[in-house]
Structure formats: structure tokens, C-alpha cells
Amino acid sequence: MSNDHKLRSQEWFGRKDKLGFIHRSWMRGYPTAVFQNKPVIGICNSWSELTPCNSHLRDVAEAVKRGVWAAGGFPLEFPTISLGEPYMRPSSMMFRNLMAMDVEESIRANPIDGVVLLCGCDKTTPAQLMGAASADIPSIVVPGGPMLRGMFKNKEIGSGTDVWHYWDEFRAGRVSEEDWCELESCMSRSVGHCMVMGTASTMTSLAEALGMTLTGCANIPAADSRRNVIAQDSGKRIVEMVHEDMRPSQILTQDAIENAIRVDMAIGGSTNAIIHLVAIAGRLGIKLPLSLFDEISRTTPMITNVVPSGEHLMEDMFYAGGIPVVMKHIASLLHENAVTVTGKTVGENIALAECHNPSVIRPLDNPVETEGGTVVLHGNLAPNGAVIKQSAATKHLLNHTGRAVVFEDHDDFMARHDDPDLDIDADCVMVLKNGGPIGGPGMPEYGNLPIPAKLLKQGVKDMVRISDARMSGTSYGTVVLHISPEAAIGGPLAIVQDGDKIELDVENRKINLLISDEELEQRLKTWKSRPRHYDRGYGRLYIEHTLQADEGCDFDFLPRWAGQGELDLTEEEAAKRASENLPLAF
Ligand code: FES
Numbered sequence: 199m200s201n202d203h204k205l206r207s208q209e210w211f212g213r214k215d216k217l218g219f220i221h222r223s224w225m226r227g228y229p230t231a232v233f234q235n236k237p238v239i240g241i242c243n244s245w246s247e248l249t250p251c252n253s254h255l256r257d258v259a260e261a262v263k264r265g266v267w268a269a270g271g272f273p274l275e276f277p278t279i280s281l282g283e284p285y286m287r288p289s290s291m292m293f294r295n296l297m298a299m300d301v302e303e304s305i306r307a308n309p310i311d312g313v314v315l316l317c318g319c320d321k322t323t324p325a326q327l328m329g330a331a332s333a334d335i336p337s338i339v340v341p342g343g344p345m346l347r348g349m350f351k352n353k354e355i356g357s358g359t360d361v362w363h364y365w366d367e368f369r370a371g372r373v374s375e376e377d378w379c380e381l382e383s384c385m386s387r388s389v390g391h392c393m394v395m396g397t398a399s400t401m402t403s404l405a406e407a408l409g410m411t412l413t414g415c416a417n418i419p420a421a422d423s424r425r426n427v428i429a430q431d432s433g434k435r436i437v438e439m440v441h442e443d444m445r446p447s448q449i450l451t452q453d454a455i456e457n458a459i460r461v462d463m464a465i466g467g468s469t470n471a472i473i474h475l476v477a478i479a480g481r482l483g484i485k486l487p488l489s490l491f492d493e494i495s496r497t498t499p500m501i502t503n504v505v506p507s508g509e510h511l512m513e514d515m516f517y518a519g520g521i522p523v524v525m526k527h528i529a530s531l532l533h534e535n536a537v538t539v540t541g542k543t544v545g546e547n548i549a550l551a552e553c554h555n556p557s558v559i560r561p562l563d564n565p566v567e568t569e570g571g572t573v574v575l576h577g578n579l580a581p582n583g584a585v586i587k588q589s590a591a592t593k594h595l596l597n598h599t600g601r602a603v604v605f606e607d608h609d610d611f612m613a614r615h616d617d618p619d620l621d622i623d624a625d626c627v628m629v630l631k632n633g634g635p636i637g638g639p640g641m642p643e644y645g646n647l648p649i650p651a652k653l654l655k656q657g658v659k660d661m662v663r664i665s666d667a668r669m670s671g672t673s674y675g676t677v678v679l680h681i682s683p684e685a686a687i688g689g690p691l692a693i694v695q696d697g698d699k700i701e702l703d704v705e706n707r708k709i710n711l712l713i714s715d716e717e718l719e720q721r722l723k724t725w726k727s728r729p730r731h732y733d734r735g736y737g738r739l740y741i742e743h744t745l746q747a748d749e750g751c752d753f754d755f756l757p758r759w760a761g762q763g764e765l766d767l768t769e770e771e772a773a774k775r776a777s778e779n780l781p782l783a784f
Contacts, residue, residue: 203443206335207238210309221309228272237271237440239433240310242301242330244322246280251319251391251398254420255342261426262314262340265433271312271440273433278304281321283398288731291470291668292640292740294321294328294477295753301329311335312440314432318342318391318420320671323401324474327410328752331446331481336439338539339410340432341402343420344512345390350381356394356505357385358672362646369616370654390420393512394505396671400467401474406521407461408478409449409538413547417520419513439539450482453533457544459491461521463498463570464528466507466589468671469679472572473641476750483758488574488583488748492707495570500589501527501560506674507571507589510558518558522551527562575678577710578718579664579690579700582682583748584709586702590674592660596704598676599712600627600662604696607632608644608667616651624658627700631691632728633667634684635744635751639731645669645679662702664709666691666747678702678709680747686728687746693721 205212210221211233222233241262245255259275266273278300281290305313313333315326318341330337348355364381367373391398399417406416412432418425455475462471472491479486502524504510510518525532526548534545553559560566571589576582588596603626605611611630614620622628628647635641645667649658663677666684683689690711694700699712711718732738743753754760 203441205235205237205311205440207309207311208235211238232272237311237437238309239266239271239273239436239440240305240308240313241273241275241316242304242313242326243275243277243316244280244318244326245277245316246282248285249280249282249319249322250386251283252280252317252322252342254389255316255318258316258340258342258426258429261429262316262433265430266437269434269437271433271437274310276304276308281319281325283320289638289640289642290321291642291751294325294751295740295744295756296736297321297325298328298756301326302332305330305333305335312436313337314436315339316342317402318398320397320401320470323398323405324478327405327478328481331450331478332756334445334447336436336444337410337446338412338432338436338439339405340429341405341411341416343390343418343422343425344393344399345386346388346419346421347393347511347513348385348387350384354511355381355385356511356672357392358396358670359394359506359674361385362673366649366654366659369648369651388419388421392672394672395465395467395502395507395512397468397470398671399512400462400465400471400671403465403521404458404462404467404471404475407458407525408454409536409544410446411539413540414520414522417512417516419516435539438541442541444539444541447482449537449539450478451536452484453536455479455484455486456494457532457536459494460498460528460531461524463495463572464500464524465502466500466504466566466571466587469572469585469587470668470671472585473668473680473747473751476748477752480750480752480757480759491572492574495573498528498531498570499562499565500567500569500571501562501565503558503560503566506672507587508566514555514558518555519551519553522548523553523559526551527553527559530562573704573707575704575707575709577708579694579709579711580681581690582746584664584678584681586676586678586704588704591676595660595662595676595702597702598662599699599701600625602627602629602694602696602698602700604629604694605631607637608642611647615648618652620650620652622650622653624653624656624661626661627702628661628663629691629694629700630663630665630667631685631694633665634681634686635746636730636741637684637686638667639737639741641666641668641680641747641751643668643670643673646673646675646677662700664700682746682748684746688722688725688727690718690722692725693718
């Protein structure tokens with residue numbers, strides 16, 4: 199470990215002038231020694247009572263602080279906006295970039311040498327990774343961990359997934375009102391995020407696959423005492439990383455990102471992971487074409503048997519050995535030399551991993567599926583791509599042609615889908631428009647459209663559904679999502695009409711509207727845009743600058759290739775600027 203690296207925080211605390219006086223004096227209650235050449239570690243906390251999945255992160259922060267102090271650092275916890283998946287309107291995704299900017303600017307503006315990122319609920323992990331990647335000071339991720347398994351009448355239930363399942367059963371009259379009410383109290387039994395392989399578990403697992411957490415960190419249940427132990431170890435490690443000047447740009451390389459895509463496919467990860475990984479890579483100046491995801495998907499068997507693509511819950515995944523075991527089983531497909539926050543390579547980190555339950559994490563030669571969980575589709579309906587989670591779909595629907603039943607937007611769907619006179623049968627393809635980044639806005643997670651009640655009562659459990667929206671990582675079904683370009687900007691989805699035929703051919707990665715090129719061209723010429731959702735504030739900024747789903751939905755001015763003046767400065771120049779940007783009162 200090298201100790202000769204000049205600490206960034208000393209530009210604030212190490213000064214002998216009036217500004218140094220101010221910087222130390224305002225940090226009340228600490229002895230002078232804590233300011234003297236000790237790494238100042240920011241603990242970036244997404245705690246909020248409005249983000250219940252992250253509501254225990256203050257306790258986790260205390261454990262991190264113990265580690266930082268023990269290693270000779272000076273921990274300072276700070277808040278950012280938090281994104282509570284169940285509550286935020288119109289969609290937490292609309293605010294991911296706001297949080298990423300908050301994280302980035304909070305890091306850059308303050309006297310910190312390294313940062314510990316406390317995350318959990320879906321968008322909080324990618325937002326922190328995006329912000330930290332852009333700020334590029336030593337960073338380590340500590341997720342809050344999944345909840346304990348849900349239990350209903352001695353049966354395991356998974357967050358999200360079993361809500362969709364039992365809601366359909368309730369609407370079909372197969373679950374009583376009493377049971378429906380009891381289920382509500384059985385789902386969320388402890389602190390932590392959703393405990394299926396939804397977006398939160400996927401993104402925290404991918405943070406580990408990227409090399410941004412300590413080994414084995416991602417899947418420890420939030421209520422397990424080992425969560426605080428690894429938080430403390432992470433606090434100790436970030437101090438060492440500061441001395442080593444080990445930054446995200448050294449860890450989040452093309453190899454690391456390809457490793458994360460491999461792991462995403464092997465765990466049957468959330469479709470949302472594709473958008474987030476594209477956005478994170480963009481912050482490093484790495485362009486990820488959707489074709490890369492498909493290439494990796496075709497060559498990566500899905501080996502984890504976890505809901506919604508399998509049978510078990512995240513608690514079982516942890517007991518089976520978690521992400522280190524997944525990575526060990528697919529090691530032959532990984533870049534094992536990728537460097538991680540441990541200071542070691544992926545190969546070194548996973549060398550001793552052992553599988554304790556092969557029914558949860560299968561060996562490579564006995565996978566759950568021979569391909570990855572998510573695949574990418576193209577066709578005249580999605581010229582820039584769309585995705586489907588084939589591992590959570592109904593096999594016989596993966597190659598299907600059906601009559602389109604079109605809903606112009608989510609309100610239209612809610613008003614008509616349970617109408618007994620709706621002209622629909624099980625072979626139809628339900629089409630939802632205007633659920634994309636701009637149309638939603640923020641790509642709300644309603645792409646897994648509920649099956650119409652009259653079909654549920656006939657015993658229909660799945661249908662092909664297509665949209666430019668997203669779906670929760672906890673969802674399942676034959677659902678095509680993220681169609682790009684979206685309907686709201688005149689993508690071909692906008693001109694689909696009731697009665698058109700739509701062809702889904704997952705094996706050949708196709709999604710097509712079966713009309714002639716001339717007809718399609720003609721309809722696009724007469725298409726008219728709708729009024730946009732916002733004319734002021736953050737909503738306007740979002741609508742004017744969000745990229746499409748295939749580009750990661752980051753703002754067009756935030757990826758590395760969009761130009762990042764601050765990062766072009768030398769460290770001395772940046773520090774000078776920081777000292778000049780003090781409040782006028784001083
Ligand atoms: Fe927070 Fe599912 S609602 S992770």
C-alpha cells in the first residue's frame with residue numbers, strides 16, 4: 199500500500215490560511231488530528247423512510263464508519279435524493295439521472311478522498327454507480343441486502359412476483375378477499391430490498407460482478423449480522439483504496455462490464471439491467487451496443503434457479519454461495535483478470551468459492567436454460583431494439599403471431615382491459631403505446647400488462663404483450679419491452695392498429711409488424727405527436743435530454759463522450775477551482 203498519494207481533502211483541511219481555518223473550524227467536535235493527512239471517507243447514504251428497502255442503511259453506515267475509523271480514516275456521512283420504487287410518480291426511473299447527478303456533484307463538491315455508496319432499492323444502485331463513475335474518486339459499493347423470504351400459510355412468497363401472481367388469481371376469483379388481505383402482511387418480513395431476482399438483487403449482484411463490492415457482499419440478507427460485518431470491512435477497505443488511489447475508472451473497464459453482462463445472463467437478471475449497464479458504461483466512455491448483450495446472452499447459460507425465472511429466493515441464493523459461486527461456475531466465460539475493489543482480480547476473489555446448494559446455483563453443464571435470461575430483438579417494430587426476458591416467458595409463446603389489440607396509453611389500458619366487450623382472445627398480442635422514456639414519462643414498469651379478467655377466468659395465464667415501457671424485474675410473462683425508438687417520438691410502435699398482425703420470433707430475435715414497407719411508411723407520414731408532459735422544472739429537463747432505452751436513458755450531456763470539462767482539469771486545477779467556489783460570505 200502506498201501512502202505517498204496526495205489526499206484531495208487536504209486542499210480543504212490541510213491549508214494554513216483563512217480557508218483552512220474555516221474548513222476545520224466548521225467541522226465541529228473533532229480533534230485536529232482527524233484532519234491531518236487522514237483519508238476523509240464520504241458515506242453516500244440513500245437512506246429514506248420513503249425508500250423502505252433502504253430504511254436500515256443508517257445502521258449499515260454506522261458499521262462502515264467503524265471500519266473507516268479502525269483503518270485510520272475520517273468518515274463523514276451525507277445524504278442524497280433516494281428513489282423509493284413503490285411510491286415515486288410517474289416512475290422512479292425518471293429520477294435515476296437526478297440521483298446520479300446528485301451523487302456525482304456531492305462527491306465532487308466536497309472534501310472527500312473516497313466514497314462508500316450505500317444502496318439497495320432498484321434505481322439507487324445504478325444511480326450511485328453512474329455518479330461515482332463520473333466523479334471518479336476511490337469508491338466502493340455496500341448494498342443493503344435483500345429481505346428475508348416472504349411466508350404465507352407456510353408457503354414461500356417472493357416480493358413483486360407473488361403480488362402479480364396472486365392479483366391475477368384474486369381477479370379470477372380463485373383467491374378469497376381474506377387471503378388477499380393476509381398476503382399483504384406476509385410479503386415484507388424484514389428490512390431489505392425485494393428478495394427475488396428483481397432489479398434490486400440484479401443490480402447489486404452486478405455491482406459485485408463489476409468488481410465494485412467486496413467479494414460475497416451483494417446477496418447477504420439485510421437482516422443477517424454478516425451484512426454489518428462486510429459493511430465494516432468495506433469501510434476499512436476504502437481507506438486502503440484511497441492510499442492506493444484505486445478509482446472506478448480502473449475497475450469499470452470494458453472487461454468488467456462484459457463480466458457483469460455475463461453474470462446478468464447467468465442469473466436471469468432483470469431486463470432493467472440492460473438500460474442501467476449501458477448508462478453506467480457511458481459514464482466511462484464505453485459504448486455498449488445491444489448486439490453485445492445478445493451475443494453474450496447466446497453464449498451464457500442461465501444457471502441460477504431463482505424467482506421469477508426459477509423457484510428459489512435470494513436468501514437461498516446467499517446460502518448456496520451467492521455471486522462468487524455463480525462467477526466461479528461461469529469462470530471460463532469471464533475476464534478473470536479484471537481488477538476489483540479488493541485489490542485482487544476476479545479470478546483470485548472467486549478461487550475459494552464453493553457451491554452449497556446445486557439446485558439453486560447449477561453447474562455450467564447442467565444449467566436451468568442453455569442461453570441467458572434476457573435477449574435482444576430487432577425488426578420493423580423495433581429498429582433500434584427491444585428486449586424480452588425469455589427465462590420468465592411461456593415457452594410456446596416465444597414463437598407466436600397474433601392479432602394486435604392496441605391501447606394508446608396506460609390510461610386507455612386501465613379503462614378498457616377488463617371490459618367484457620373487449621374484442622380479445624388468448625392468441626392476441628396486447629400492444630401498449632406511449633410508455634417509453636418520453637411518453638411514460640420515465641418508462642414506468644407497467645409493460646407486463648395484466649391479462650384481461652375475462653381471459654383470466656377462462657384460465658389464460660400468459661399472452662404476448664409488447665410496449666416501449668419497462669417491467670419490474672420481479673415480473674414474468676411473454677413480455678416484449680423497451681421498444682426503441684418509442685411511440686412518443688414516432689417510432690413504428692406508434693402506428694400499430696387494432697387487427698394488425700404481429701410476429702414474435704425469439705429464436706431468430708425478431709419482432710415485426712406484418713404490413714408492407716409502403717404501408718408502414720405511409721402510416722408514419724401521417725402520425726402526429728402528442729403534447730409532452732412537462733413545460734418546466736426537472737420534468738422538462740428530463741424530456742428534453744433523455745436518451746432512448748437502447749442508449750441507456752441517461753441525459754445526452756452526461757456520458758463521457760458528451761464532454762466533461764471538470765474531468766479534463768488536472769487535480770491541482772480542480773482543487774483551485776474548488777477553493778474559489780466557496781460561499782461569498784467567506
Ligand atoms: Fe425496493 Fe423492490 S421495491 S427493491
